[in-house]
Amino acid sequence: MALPAEKERYTFADCLTWGEDERIEIVDGEAVMMAPPTTAHQLISGEMFRQLANYLEGKKCRAIPAPFAVRLFEKDGDSPEDVDTMVEPDISVVCDSSRLDKHGCKGAPDMVVEILSPSTQRHDRLVKLGLYQRARVREYWIVNPEDQTVQVMLLDDGGVLQLHEVYDRQSVAKVNVLDGCFIELSKVFSE
Numbered sequence: 001m002a003l004p005a006e007k008e009r010y011t012f013a014d015c016l017t018w019g020e021d022e023r024i025e026i027v028d029g030e031a032v033m034m035a036p037p038t039t040a041h042q043l044i045s046g047e048m049f050r051q052l053a054n055y056l057e058g059k060k061c062r063a064i065p066a067p068f069a070v071r072l073f074e075k076d077g078d079s080p081e082d083v084d085t086m087v088e089p090d091i092s093v094v095c096d097s098s099r100l101d102k103h104g105c106k107g108a109p110d111m112v113v114e115i116l117s118p119s120t121q122r123h124d125r126l127v128k129l130g131l132y133q134r135a136r137v138r139e140y141w142i143v144n145p146e147d148q149t150v151q152v153m154l155l156d157d158g159g160v161l162q163l164h165e166v167y168d169r170q171s172v173a174k175v176n177v178l179d180g181c182f183i184e185l186s187k188v189f190s191e
Contacts, residue, residue, distance in 0.1 A: 069104030
């Protein structure tokens with residue numbers, strides 16, 4: 001699939017002109033094409049989202065599945081042309097409703113979940129980890145369908161996302177930014 005228009009630098013204004021079926025993120029003005037997710041990816045994402053959404057029912061935080069535009073570094077007063085980074089986490093948890101608008105999330109979600117695939121592994125482990133750290137995402141989960149593990153990273157006092165815990169498929173994983181929330185990984189990795 002070719003980009004809708006070849007440019008040197010893309011912004012969120014460009015994203016708003018693309019079709020809803022386009023799976024493209026922009027990182028520092030560079031377009032990053034994303035392959036369609038696998039069935040296993042979608043089943044894992046769906047179950048994890050279901051558990052989060054059930055826990056959050058009636059609470060102020062929201063779990064939102066992809067596709068969902070997260071403009072990590074957008075500030076008040078920025079126009080779409082000013083925003084050159086937009087990612088689509090597999091699941092975002094947002095507790096400050098003022099960050100939500102008709103286009104997605106302005107600023108960092110409280111928690112982000114990324115489910116690895118062979119084509120996104122490097123991007124999720126390096127590029128997105130750096131972006132989420134810079135944006136001060138408080139909790140970042142990297143879900144690996146291959147070995148059925150979840151790496152949980154927490155933002156420390158120095159603004160660094162540090163590995164906090166690694167869970168296997170038999171574990172009940174604690175969501176640190178949500179008091180009393182746990183994810184049953186045996187249901188997430190049911191296949």
